[in-house]
Amino acid sequence: MTKNSSAPAIAVEDLWQVFGPNATAALRDARGAGSPQATAEALENKGLIPAVRDARFEVRSGELFVIMGLSGSGKSTLVRCISLLVTPTAGAVRIDGEDILQASEKRLIELRRHKLGMVFQHFGLFPHMSVADNVGFPLKMQGAGKAERRKRAMEVIELVGLEGREDAYPRELSGGQRQRVGIARSLAVNPDIWFLDEPFSALDPLIRRQLQDEFLHIQATLKKSIVFITHDITEALKLADRIAIMKDGEIVQIGTPEEIVLRPVNDYVAEFSKDVAKGRHARVESVMLRDLPTHMPDDPGLRIGMTLDTALAKCMSLYEPVPVRDGTGTVVGAVQPADLAAALQVDEG
Amino acid sequence: MSLSLTRGAQAALLVLAVAVITRLLGGQMAWLVGWPEALTVPMTEWVGAAVGSFLSVFKPIARFFSLLLSYPMTWIGALLGYAPWPLVLGGVTALGWMIGGLRLAALGFFGLGFVVLSGYWAESMNTLALVVVSVPLALVTGAAIGILAYEYPRLKGPVQALLDIMQTVPTFAYLTPLLVLFGFGPVVGLIASAIYAAPPMARNVLLGLERVEHEIREAAVMSGGTRRQQLFLVELPAATTQIMVGINQSLMAALSMVIIAAVIGGFDDIGWEVLLTMRKALFGQSFLAGLVIVVFAVVIDRMSGALALQRPAQDRRVAWAMLAAGLAVSGWALAAGWNPDGVAAFDGVADRVDDAVGRFTATNGAALDAVKNNAMFYGLLPLRIGLADAVLPFTWGFSWTAKHGAIFYGATAAIAGFLVWRGHLTAGLVIGVLAIMLETGISQLPWPVVIVGAGALGWVSGGWKLTRLVVILLGLILISGLWERALLSLYLSGASVVACAILGGALGLWGAVSETAWRVLRPVCDLLQTIPLFVFLIPVLMFFQIGEFSAFLAICLYAIVPMIRYTRHGLINTPEELIEAAQATGAGRWQTLFEVRAPYAAPTILLGLNQTILYAFAMLVIAALIGTTGLGQSIYLALGQADVGLGVTAGAAMAILALVADRLVQGFAEERRRALGL
């Protein structure tokens, strides 16, 4: 029960999830092969499925961490390992510094009751309970009384904008409304850590955008540590503080949205962002020089946090380096207008 | 050369070889035909001794348990017995209202009203009391088994095997050991029906739990529920629909068994009434009593079936009003001293039914006899003892001689040769085997042919493992001394299954092509499936008296339903795009049916056949009441003599036959499904 306030909210080390008979022993043997790639290959040759391979990353407190990848790349499995819905075959998962693989069943239940919340792709609502009872269910597990449950449930139901539907049953709701219930339920106990497994994938684009905005709004007030899964790059770029890209069970790149867009480590990652308008997602900082050049004749008024599109529009006809200021107006760096244009054209190049 | 043969052809070749050899040498070597007496183990005695001593250990406990159970039985019996009938009527109507509104309320009212007027009120309440006590027992046990199998995956395999076996053991076979264990009396019927009704509940609970969406399960985990909370607060409630189906099936099984258990006698219930009147040949009365059972079955089935459906909430006040009305009428009935036992409003009807049947059989006796005799002499008998013995001057007009044999086999060889020449090697070989079977008769088939034949079928349908299972199981029957009886059972059920397959398949096809036809067939199928087995005996007895043909008809009546249903279901559920593809290539309606729908439906139809086989075996034992030979008769006799050894062994043999047939057909269905990529 070590608790360490400076520790990251979630730390994943060396995590493997292998499906198939005698996975633990098979993994132990296969690791003799050396690199994770070789190990995975050895496992596959034996007919086992290495769904998560040697994953390692940290989620900082208050960070919105997105895991992205194609269908079948192991995203769900990874998040289900972290929430211990499946027991990882090897590795460690620390939540606030506590190794939860070593935790007792009792401790796990306690963690889930107070600290963890989860939203599911297909909602996972209890069909026999009303909206209010669904949302109040985690509180019931905590032992809260009926009135208290109802009160808190109404609060979160309001937060997700479902007031008035609290006595409806899941089958009477639309997809978007159902997912609001799922979100409300996962928030009922006010968890510190929030897992969302493709929460908006089953919804149509309009509702999806609306829920994303509301989600960002909720997160802005609640500031939780979040692991968010999606296979939609626009969604990832819109929401994420950092993104991890998965391929065949492996995390191939972790980085901020602009790093992913501007500096993909390989073609697989590049392929994802091919169709995104980079200028709208990458910011000036990604091409900013910290060493100030001596000669900066123009000042088109670039600011930290400005997107590349906006910045480029401001220095369309400029060729000399221009200064970038922070919120207070202090010059913190400089940008070559040519770099701006180049950054937007990595693909074509 | 043999390498290029298909599996089916290899197997058929082997069987044909064995059949030919035993046919040629059987005359000299009798041991090739009948299993030698000297090698028969006295299985019946052994089992009798073993089970007997086992039972005697548990007897005191059982008797105590029996005593314990007799209390709620008596209470409920007294409660239902003394409860004024208008109150019960009002209660059932109110229940119907709560479950399904006006429709079910009306069903309850008219159903029970019929029972009141039939004059069988007291007997019906005795039956109901047994059901009311046994069903909760069955539900709790069944649910517990289902939950255990779900919680401990390692138990799942064995539990499912056990449930399979419990379902194939014939109903009567349960009764003998229970009789010895618990002694005569209603408690035996109670326990038997609880045992018989538990498996459907267990199956459905397990199925329901397994079908709960995994995200719902995981949501319960992430909410921080303990395992027990997850199960009872989330998973079981989420599986309600399936569990309700289990309750419905459980109720029907219990009712069916309670009525069968009446054979033991001594609790003055409605099943006993049927049996008694049947034995006295009072067909009008037994028909009436049978109708009461059917009414009960329909009311219970429709009401409990509706539980599994989405339904609107009903106004409680109406239900209370119905109860109050019942109470008021009770007051009047009590004051006026009106007692339904004396009513027998339908006795006149019963007499008239008797008369009518009597007159009908008198005037059409010749025709009925002709139907029966033709079926017997030209269908059942040759199947049973073979053309060589069944063809007699008295019926066929000539006797079977070597010359006829030569012609018969010559024709067979010609047909088979033609088939082989056209490239249907397996079909040709199978024709050969069937011809030998027809000439010898199923009940006189040499044992090597049966064992090798079943083993070969097993090899084709499921590989070596299935062959081993089939051969070992059949081998057990062979050495137990029950072989001849088993063959007799095989013959009768085989004949019924073939008849059901042809007729049921045709009806299913008809239902598939014509919506109108299905509108007629469907309620008939529904009704036939609701009626407890026992009741099927009444109409066939009325017209065809006791005998093998009546038994055959009763089996067919009961066992034909799944064949009709599955055939239609398979045929109409072909994926739309396949049909469109066929139509795009210019296929006509019938071409589409036979070229596209039929092959696609094959696995489903095979499953229907499988159900039909199991139904036929179940009914075979009940049909022993009206005269069949074979294992069913042994089981029934064992019950009468409380002969545990014979009862259990014959019951096991029957279960083995059913199990072997089940596995073989399932194997073929599986193979077809794989071939279609389903």
Ligand SMILES: Nc1ncnc2c1ncn2[C@@H]1O[C@H](COP(=O)(O)OP(=O)(O)OP(=O)(O)O)[C@@H](O)[C@H]1O
């Ligand atoms: N319980 C299991 N047993 C065996 N294999 C599994 C199991 N769960 C997942 N897998 C396999 O692991 C791989 C990763 O699956 P996972 O569900 O994590 O993918 P995903 O990235 O979430 O895909 P999607 O976007 O479709 O949800 C897949 O190949 C899948 O078949």
Ligand SMILES: [Mg+2]
């Ligand atoms: Mg997934």
